[in-house]
């Protein structure tokens with residue numbers, strides 16, 4: 645039976661990136677809808693669940709994407725509401741790659757440092773979709789997580805959202821000038837830049853002076869890179885005594901994870917792959933590969 649993926653994208657144009665990866669992951673056909681709003685979801689989902697026998701429904705799955713994470717979360721909630729046993733299909737949420745990117749970075753950090761309980765983590769520009777997901781997952785690991793924002797009210801709003809979504813507590817601080825970094829990096833072992841593409845957030849002098857720092861992860865692949873001196877292809881190389889990961893160093897694993905998750909959707913008809921479940925897939929993947937680079 646053909647594997648069918650229903651792509652519900654909150655952006656006007658359904659993501660071609662998500663389509664290509666889904667085909668590479670084994671989907672036989674993708675039914676793509678763009679500009680999807682909450683009111684559209686129920687009928688689209690019913691088109692999935694009433695057309696095949698329940699025993700065959702693992703061959704139909706739903707992908708939720710688009711530029712806006714909040715919109716994606718609303719579509720996910722509506723899609724879950726439209727399902728009822730035994731008429732279920734598996735669903736994955738990855739608006740703008742936020743879940744898979746955040747999870748890939750988090751799992752690289754977990755691999756390198758092991759137990760993260762009590763470790764101080766600074767997530768720069770952690771108010772975006774990737775930073776928020778990473779903050780929630782790292783705090784769930786027991787880390788002491790602080791996100792930065794240029795604006796105090798924006799940081800506080802994101803903090804509240806993360807706390808509620810993951811049922812944990814993170815901190816938020818305002819940072820609109822790299823001159824604040826020496827203070828903010830005091831005692832920090834893990835630095836994660838989730839700032840926008842093409843913006844340098846950390847000069848080299850700031851992170852190389854941070855004595856406690858063990859890992860620096862930069863998710864920005866567009867020059868100028870986010871952490872000066874961490875290169876885009878760094879995949880666990882030592883730089884100035886710090887284990888460095890650049891955007892492609894994380895992104896290669898992100899792409900493998902994205903494919904593995906789409907393939908997993910077609911194994912059962914009741915999966916919901918959001919941040920935590922995607923992290924479980926990633927952790928299983930790393931257990932199956934050779935020993936990773938370790939922090940000093």
Ligand SMILES: NC(=O)c1ccc[n+]([C@@H]2O[C@H](COP(=O)([O-])OP(=O)(O)OC[C@H]3O[C@@H](n4cnc5c(N)ncnc54)[C@H](OP(=O)(O)O)[C@@H]3O)[C@@H](O)[C@H]2O)c1
Nearest residue numbers: 741745769771772773774793794838839840841863864895
């Ligand atoms: N490798 C991959 O596959 C992949 C996939 C997705 C994303 N990414 C990368 O991951 C990073 C995070 O993605 P995202 O979508 O979460 O980011 P985003 O929403 O574009 O930006 C994150 C935060 O950056 C802050 N910001 C915006 N403009 C800024 C500026 N000029 N200077 C300083 N801060 C600024 C904003 O926070 P405040 O307004 O609160 O300051 C914003 O919430 C990006 O670099 C993106 O390219 C990589």
